[in-house]
Amino acid sequence: MQAIEIWTDGACRGNPGPGGWGALLVAGEHRKELWGGEGNTTNNRMELLAAIRALEALKRKSVVVIHTDSSYVRNGITSWLAGWKRNGWRTSSKQPVKNRDLWQHLDELTQKHEVEWRWVKGHAGDPGNERADELANLGCDEVMAS
Secondary structure, eight states: OOOEEEEEEEEESSSSEEEEEEEEEEETTEEEEEEEEEEEEOHHHHHHHHHHHHHHTOOSOOEEEEEESOHHHHHIIIIIHHHHHHTTSBOTTSOBOTTHHHHHHHHHHHHTSEEEEEEOOTTSSOHHHHHHHHHHHHHHHHHHHO
């Protein structure tokens, strides 16, 4: 089974402020671009929402490689999530996990697929990351224009 390659990114103008998310999905010759935004949000929420919306777009169980420039998303899903769940959605310092709603939804979605998470350096010439960044900014622009 050929892996679906996904690049995700979030953007925020102010933190909090108007934000956008973008995702580029590539499967062989097929490409799909997704974007959107929210009026009052944070960069981390937009990074999470990009991954969520990309996984929601998949029609069937898939092998997926998600490329993100967000250490928060990659570390959260690969390292921190199990501890948060074990600790009743509290951090190691006993604080409530921020963005719990999105982390729980992302966790549910990743159970439906075989997902590999790859961190990429942002704004460093990776074509997929650069396009996801453009899409996130498009989402932000649309929110600000409405």
